[in-house]
Amino acid sequence: MGKTLLDKVWDEHTVRTLPDGRTQLLIGTHLIHEVTSPQAFGMLRDLGLKVLYPNRTFATVDHIVPTDQREEPFSDPLADAMVKELRKNCAETGVTFFDLPSGNQGIVHIVGPEQGITQPGTTIACGDSHTSTHGAFGAIAFGIGTSQVRDVLATQTMAISKPKVRRINVDGKLAPGVYAKDVTLHIIRHLGVNGGIGYAYEYGGSTFDSFTQEERMTVCNMAIEGGARVGYVNPDETTFEYLRGRPYSPKGAEWDASVSRWKATASDSDCVYDDVVNFKAEDILPTVTWGITPAQAVFIDEAIPYPEALPEKDRATAIEALEHMKVSPGTPVSGLRIDVAFLGSCTNGRLSDLQEVAKYIRGHKVAPHVKAIVVPGSQGVAAIAEKMGLAEIFREAGFEWRGAGCSMCLGMNPDKLVGDQLCASSSNRNFKGRQGSPTGRTMLMSPLMVAAAALSGEVTDARKVFGIN
Amino acid sequence: MALEKITQVTGRGVFVPGDDIDTDRIIPARFMKCVTFDGLGVFAFADARLHDKEAGRVHPLDDPRFSGATILLSGSNFGCGSSREHAPQSLYRFGHRAIIAESFAEIFFGNSTTLGVPCVKMSQQDIAGLASIIESDPAALITIDLEENKVTVADVDFSGEITMPGHAREALTTGRWDSIADLVDGLDEVRNRVASIPYLASGAS
Ligand code: SF4
Numbered sequence: 001m002g003k004t005l006l007d008k009v010w011d012e013h014t015v016r017t018l019p020d021g022r023t024q025l026l027i028g029t030h031l032i033h034e035v036t037s038p039q040a041f042g043m044l045r046d047l048g049l050k051v052l053y054p055n056r057t058f059a060t061v062d063h064i065v066p067t068d069q070r071e072e073p074f075s076d077p078l079a080d081a082m083v084k085e086l087r088k089n090c091a092e093t094g095v096t097f098f099d100l101p102s103g104n105q106g107i108v109h110i111v112g113p114e115q116g117i118t119q120p121g122t123t124i125a126c127g128d129s130h131t132s133t134h135g136a137f138g139a140i141a142f143g144i145g146t147s148q149v150r151d152v153l154a155t156q157t158m159a160i161s162k163p164k165v166r167r168i169n170v171d172g173k174l175a176p177g178v179y180a181k182d183v184t185l186h187i188i189r190h191l192g193v194n195g196g197i198g199y200a201y202e203y204g205g206s207t208f209d210s211f212t213q214e215e216r217m218t219v220c221n222m223a224i225e226g227g228a229r230v231g232y233v234n235p236d237e238t239t240f241e242y243l244r245g246r247p248y249s250p251k252g253a254e255w256d257a258s259v260s261r262w263k264a265t266a267s268d269s270d271c272v273y274d275d276v277v278n279f280k281a282e283d284i285l286p287t288v289t290w291g292i293t294p295a296q297a298v299f300i301d302e303a304i305p306y307p308e309a310l311p312e313k314d315r316a317t318a319i320e321a322l323e324h325m326k327v328s329p330g331t332p333v334s335g336l337r338i339d340v341a342f343l344g345s346c347t348n349g350r351l352s353d354l355q356e357v358a359k360y361i362r363g364h365k366v367a368p369h370v371k372a373i374v375v376p377g378s379q380g381v382a383a384i385a386e387k388m389g390l391a392e393i394f395r396e397a398g399f400e401w402r403g404a405g406c407s408m409c410l411g412m413n414p415d416k417l418v419g420d421q422l423c424a425s426s427s428n429r430n431f432k433g434r435q436g437s438p439t440g441r442t443m444l445m446s447p448l449m450v451a452a453a454a455l456s457g458e459v460t461d462a463r464k465v466f467g468i469n
Numbered sequence: 470m471a472l473e474k475i476t477q478v479t480g481r482g483v484f485v486p487g488d489d490i491d492t493d494r495i496i497p498a499r500f501m502k503c504v505t506f507d508g509l510g511v512f513a514f515a516d517a518r519l520h521d522k523e524a525g526r527v528h529p530l531d532d533p534r535f536s537g538a539t540i541l542l543s544g545s546n547f548g549c550g551s552s553r554e555h556a557p558q559s560l561y562r563f564g565h566r567a568i569i570a571e572s573f574a575e576i577f578f579g580n581s582t583t584l585g586v587p588c589v590k591m592s593q594q595d596i597a598g599l600a601s602i603i604e605s606d607p608a609a610l611i612t613i614d615l616e617e618n619k620v621t622v623a624d625v626d627f628s629g630e631i632t633m634p635g636h637a638r639e640a641l642t643t644g645r646w647d648s649i650a651d652l653v654d655g656l657d658e659v660r661n662r663v664a665s666i667p668y669l670a671s672g673a674s
Binding site for chain 2: 012013014015016018019020021022024026028035036038039042047049052053056063064076078079081082085119121122127128129131143144145146147148150151154155156157158159160161193194197198224227229250254257258261292293313316317320410411412416429431432433434436438439
């Protein structure tokens with residue numbers, strides 16, 4: 001019987017079985033950021049432990065970085081202290097830091113891949129739940145808590161039990177105007193926000209085969225929103241081409257040897273999955289969330305559901321969502337007036353996301369009542385986008401063009417919703433209070449749908465706005 | 470590192486109803502600007518508590534009847550969302566020593582176990598039963614017994630069956646819930662493993 005990629009990577013990285021039955025798993029690559037690492041360095045000092053392999057940990061700043069004022073000191077003294085703390089910790093321990101002046105700073109899940117640090121067949125951990133993003137390269141990547149950040153710093157390992165594997169097939173061709181974001185929201189809508197608990201999601205099928213590396217990242221990014229801590233796609237030529245020539249990618253003879261090893265880590269054709277779920281690409285339409293969990297989603301031509309029409313277990317949360325979102329059941333999602341449009345985040349803040357939107361918005365203007373911001377996911381993305389003239393296209397259409405960071409994905413930097421503003425967002429979480437205002441309201445959708453909402457001033461079908469059919 | 474063996478947690482309970490209570494709800498991100506976890510207790514459920522206050526309601530965590538409760542009850546998929554350990558840290562520092570829910574998100578579960586805070590699953594029906602007991606008698610003393618797999622209430626005829634993954638029970642009841650000591654014990658084997666994996670062996674120092 002064949003093995004899954006998860007089996008192979010797990011076996012190779014298993015150090016031993018711990019007394020409580022969990023695996024002591026070697027973490028090949030460790031990524032850290034300013035929010036969840038300072039306490040870990042503190043614990044390390046308290047315990048008198050050192051960073052075991054400083055060359056296997058990489059740091060950047062993203063969550064608290066302002067996207068407009070980029071010079072230090074930041075106006076928020078707490079944010080300023082957090083950046084300086086990370087800088088100090090990296091300097092003291094020898095960890096590589098993609099710092100603000102480096103030109104390589106950005107959201108940790110965008111920086112890892114663009115540097116070529118994220119590689120197939122590896123294990124990756126980061127104190128951030130969207131670490132699942134890196135699975136797009138055929139890595140097994142875990143979001144971890146701060147005590148585990150400490151564990152990985154001190155021992156390059158962590159204690160964990162092996163998940164089961166659910167294969168999720170999506171086959172066929174997506175219709176024009178339908179994106180990876182719609183695929184991932186669709187999967188969560190059907191399997192639920194807790195459907196993935198205990199599982200790693202292996203995404204495959206012809207839709208994934210033809211996806212670009214960046215599209216695969218968008219889907220794996222949201223595996224955690226479906227309850228699966230790990231999501232991955234088997235590595236293939238698309239993956240290798242993406243990695244070729246990146247700063248940390250193997251070079252020369254080492255490149256060829258790596259590619260053959262990477263190929264061998266893909267799941268065997270005769271492996272057995274714990275579960276298999278199938279979707280058809282042609283069934284998927286542009287999707288938006290109307291509630292406070294990513295599973296509370298509908299197609300753009302649907303209405304907000306009546307709680308009575310939902311399965312009983314979903315009703316209480318639906319009622320809570322209707323109250324928070326200030327929407328009524330039966331109302332079409334199309335036509336809801338928005339106040340803010342946010343294009344960015346580790347889900348959709350990559351170059352291809354910005355390129356796709358820029359292709360369509362020329363000659364359009366952001367609606368006067370909408371505040372629209374574009375936040376490139378990294379300084380690397382920003383630099384290329386600026387060189388390509390994308391920044392100019394966005395500015396001309398009335399979007400603000402910002403510096404790299406998490407920005408309005410979460411309320412830890414100056415970019416926040418105010419009061420009960422409704423935001424069309426390309427990010428991954430629509431939880432209550434997520435975007436910085438306790439009463440703020442978030443609707444998740446693809447970047448092009450965010451742009452369409454920004455221009456129209458309301459949630460709307462991007463295919464109609466831009467004549468896509 | 471000898472840690473306390475956690476076989477039982479006894480205390481008063483507080484019920485925060487709802488499914489899919491995410492970590493942004495447990496501690497909103499804007500309160501995570503800190504370099505230690507020390508002061509996080511006051512921010513537990515900060516927005517929800519404020520929201521209730523403004524609406525003229527009292528959030529369970531602010532209800533004087535449940536003040537001092539150490540066992541938190543909630544619905545399904547508790548702790549979903551972000552990996553922030555700030556969430557269990559804030560509950561711990563608020564005073565909670567165990568959580569009973571229908572189910573838990575994985576990262577939250579692991580983070581809590583590492584702090585020595587058992588997260589046990591109980592059926593919706595039993596949680597509702599327990600919630601109504603503490604509603605009528607907030608002083609009721611709840612005991613979670615990790616060895617007997619049940620929840621009981623002193624002087625009340627209630628017994629709820631609980632489940633918990635074997636490794637977490639083992640870790641808590643044998644005093645190994647913080648895994649760092651065990652991981653450090655394996656360092657020689659870690660170095661051997663690193664040397665045998667091509668992408669690590671080449672650059673390892
Ligand atoms: S962009 Fe959002 S989801 Fe991604 S790492 Fe930043 S805060 Fe987390």
